[in-house]
Amino acid sequence: MLFDGKAPTGLAGLTAIPLVDVGGSLCGILAVENPTRGEGGCSMLRSVSYSFSMLCQNLCGYITVIAKGEIDALTGLFNRNRFEHDLPGLSGAYADSLACVYIDTNGLRETNNTHGHHAGDKLLRDTAGEIQRWFKGAYSYRIGGDEFVLFIPDMPREAVLHLCKSLESSLISKDIYISVGMHWSDRAIDIDSLMKTAENRMYASKREYYDKLKISDGQRQPLG
Incomplete structure (x- = not known):
């Protein structure tokens, strides 16, 4: 979720951690809105961050494969x-x-x-x-x-x-x-x-x- 300057209505808190790929590069951000006490906050996010990182990596790989199959690498037009x-x-x-x-x-x-x-x-x-x-x-x-x-x-x-x-x-x-x-x-x-x-x-x-x-x-x- 992206917002500019003002927090969305109903947002009282936000916990976020970076998602990194297997090479250590930033590939996204994983966040939870309005976490309640006892949910674990960052600990909970870290526990699922690897799965989300792999999802992002697989999705990027899929998009790349599709693009290579349809896009001419030299000109950027359809092949x-x-x-x-x-x-x-x-x-x-x-x-x-x-x-x-x-x-x-x-x-x-x-x-x-x-x-x-x-x-x-x-x-x-x-x-x-x-x-x-x-x-x-x-x-x-x-x-x-x-x-x-x-x-x-x-x-x-x-x-x-x-x-x-x-x-x-x-x-x-x-x-x-x-x-x-x-x-x-x-x-x-x-x-x-x-x-x-x-x-x-x-x-x-x-x-x-x-x-x-x-x-x-x-x-x-x-x-x-």
Whole structure:
């Protein structure tokens, strides 16, 4: 129980002890309100503190295991495991419309080969950071090495397009280039079809990006 400055009504006394884990680190506080004389106070709390410490430790461990199973460690977005788990239910995750945004980070392979994997990791983290910044409330997943998929429920098509352009512009300012494909529907939605259309549009955008490099550099860059 937390309170600021003033004791809650009816609180006449409070006995509390720290809870420490097996490594000796503080993991919580165990307290009893209004202990009566003869209850033992701290002695009683100490007698059950180990059990509560183990409970806290097991709970933290459980949360960590769940997070590792669903969260991409590099970017903080949902991972492919969570994507495949969520996919069947996404058809019911909207009231009026659903948009799928498919994103590929251009040049990841070249960055890894030229500057090392630490630079490639930063490229992906920066991309994911901007995705989280612009697409708050979206279902956002990193589904592959350089690929991200977003599902945005109940947002007008023009608003989704605006966010896609804002994302691209913000990343270009960081010298990061992405290919984006988006498909929006307000009809009976087949998730696989929605995602496939967005993916095809992303690849069309990617071809256009590398065609421009071919014109400017005189040679085709390898797809990455």
